[in-house]
Amino acid sequence: MIDIKLIRETPEKVKAMLEARQQHADLSRVDDLVLLDQKRRALVAKADDLKATRNKVSDDIATIKKQKGNADDKIAEMKVVSDNIAALDAELRTIEAEQENILLRLPNMLHESVPLGKSADDNKVHKEVLSFKREFDFTVKDHTQLGKALGILDFERGAKISGAGFPVYVGKGASLERALINFMLDMHLEKHGYKEIFPPFFVNQESLRGTGQFPKFINQVYKVGYEDEEKYEASGVKLYAIPTAEVPITNLHRDEMLKAADLPIKYAGYSACFRSEAGSYGKDVKGFLRLHQFNKVEMVKFTLPETSYDELELLVQDAEDILQALKIPYRVLLLCSGDIGAGAAKCYDIEVWSPAEQRFLEASSCSNFEDYQSRRAHIRFKRDEKSKPEFVHTLNGSGLATSRLMVALLETYQTKEGKIAVPDVLRPYTRFDMVG
């Protein structure tokens, strides 16, 4: 959420941001907000004035009653004032709700280093690490062919028991997946200094609002409840399956006051991730490329505002370290203004190379949200006891998503015989060297 003061004082900057993000339809919303803000402030002034009167006269009434006097006319007078206050407060609530509804849907301001661009085609290649790229002297198989032939991935049974987009990992495939997760976590904990979090996989709506999925992107999120609708309504429980561990982990410190000395706080955690992928049919549907459930190790940072961009570079490096240890070719993209996510002020994507697809696949997204999430989630800090509270900056990055990583791994490490050589760094975890 961006600061209403920014919209009030420099609406043209907010409009320029929307233009850069190719969200021309939202331009008029800025003007709506300015008007609503003026209305709101006028109402607050009026209502506060009446409340001041009420407080004062109520004290007078107390004094009169103590002296056994008659305060009936003053009480009658205040009854009218109270009714007026109630009317103004009701009007105020309507306007505030309207304002918040717009504000929560507006994207974040962009960092100056974000390149202008209309679409994903305009993203900038920031870095390419292709030294691990293999030359194959045989026809490469793609990950679905390898997975089926080796009996380590079962798409059909996954579809039977759950539906398309829910693959089953079998035998050494399951072990390999678990090895990847453990390897990545250990690296972040031991080498990169993160603290491990194993979060809940279901969260409430407040958490989704904190990180920005609610209200604008709620259609991508699964909602859970009881099959018995009556029981569901009666329970009052509204839970959502997390689309990423970013949601529970960032919200750990929702409504908290952190100490500057404790910053940066760095968490890494594994979670299954659930995405409805509504409206994305026909795009990247093959095998692991787009799933309803996948596994991911996520990194989350809470930082001082002045260090957040340095921390972003380190975050990307932490994710890259995984790929370098696994010896998988990849590149880093700096996303342009037209492709960057709504909450991010700056974002790098890391893409792994798929020898079968002959293209890069997104395996990680590392973003600095600045105070966009912390303002929504009220995550603040004080520099010292006497300082005014400020919003922390939050960052997060996948480190990494195993689904896309598994595609690159299987395809990169396949042998002529159709087996998979386990990368050296994973062998202590799998306790086998070869799949097949």
Place this chain on the structure above:
RNA sequence: GGAGAGGUGGCCGAGUGGCUUAAGGCGUCGGUUUGCUAAACCGAUGUAGUAUCGUAAGGUGCUACCGGGGGUUCGAAUCCCCCCUUCUCCGCCA
């Protein structure tokens, strides 16, 4: 699923309708005293919104906030209703 007890400022903790601008204590910061430390004493010490003054840092006024929401009342931390949550006990359960 059942029974009970809680949720008050950074922390502990009092507070059953108006002398509560939330007692008292701890902590923190500033000061006095002191060879230094400690102690003692004095003072300060929340968040948010809004108006106004100031180039600004900030000052001043008003309003709201005692788990959340709603209600009663001229007036609510206090009374009523709903919800969330923590703890204890019983039952069930991986």
